[in-house]
Amino acid sequence: MIVSANTVPESSVPDSRVHGIDLSAATVSTTGVSEISASCLRCGRRLTSPPSVSAGFGPGCTRHFRRTAPTLPGFTSQQLEDALELLELGGIVPLRGRRVWLTVGHRGATYRTAPTGQCTCAAGVHGKPCHHVAAVRLVVV
Numbered sequence: 001m002i003v004s005a006n007t008v009p010e011s012s013v014p015d016s017r018v019h020g021i022d023l024s025a026a027t028v029s030t031t032g033v034s035e036i037s038a039s040c041l042r043c044g045r046r047l048t049s050p051p052s053v054s055a056g057f058g059p060g061c062t063r064h065f066r067r068t069a070p071t072l073p074g075f076t077s078q079q080l081e082d083a084l085e086l087l088e089l090g091g092i093v094p095l096r097g098r099r100v101w102l103t104v105g106h107r108g109a110t111y112r113t114a115p116t117g118q119c120t121c122a123a124g125v126h127g128k129p130c131h132h133v134a135a136v137r138l139v140v141v
Contacts, residue, residue, distance in 0.1 A: 041094060042139050055090045057139075062088070065138045075134045082106075082131035083138060092135055101139070103132040115140040 038047045042061040047053045055062070065087055069080045086092060091104035095112065103113045105121060113119045113132040123130040 041092070055088055056092070057087065068141060069134075069138060072134055072137060074129050075131070079129065079131040079134050083134035086131060086135045087138060092139065098140055101136045103135060105132070 038053045038056070039045060040047055040052075040058045040061055041056045042064075043058065045058055045060075047056075047058055052058050057065075065084060069084055072080060075083070086103060089104075093102045094100075095102050099114060101113050101115075103111050103119075105111060109121075111120045111124070111132055113121075113124070113136045115133070115136045117129070117133050118124060119130050119132045121130050121132055124133065
């Protein structure tokens, strides 16, 4: 394969999506630091710091999760800790507006979760509360 000096083969061009965020909207400032324009999944504000962009939530919403997690009824303390960890790692993505969310399990499986308590994980199928539902309720509340 002959490639000129100014072109890059298509197979070596990286995907423009990372953690569900479209990086094609990224711009490079005059200082050489890239600025990614993403918005918070809860409040919709613009996110600029890399940790906030990777998690999908700003610092204010993260504080909100920490404050309201102990007040969620029907969940154990372990489930609430797992829900907070899921939110911090960015393991929750809206699928249909704010009605259905894709969440990631401990072993990497993807589940569909609704804030009303339905989840496709093993506990949710049996009608028991799970940390996926707790995480979605923290975002929606």
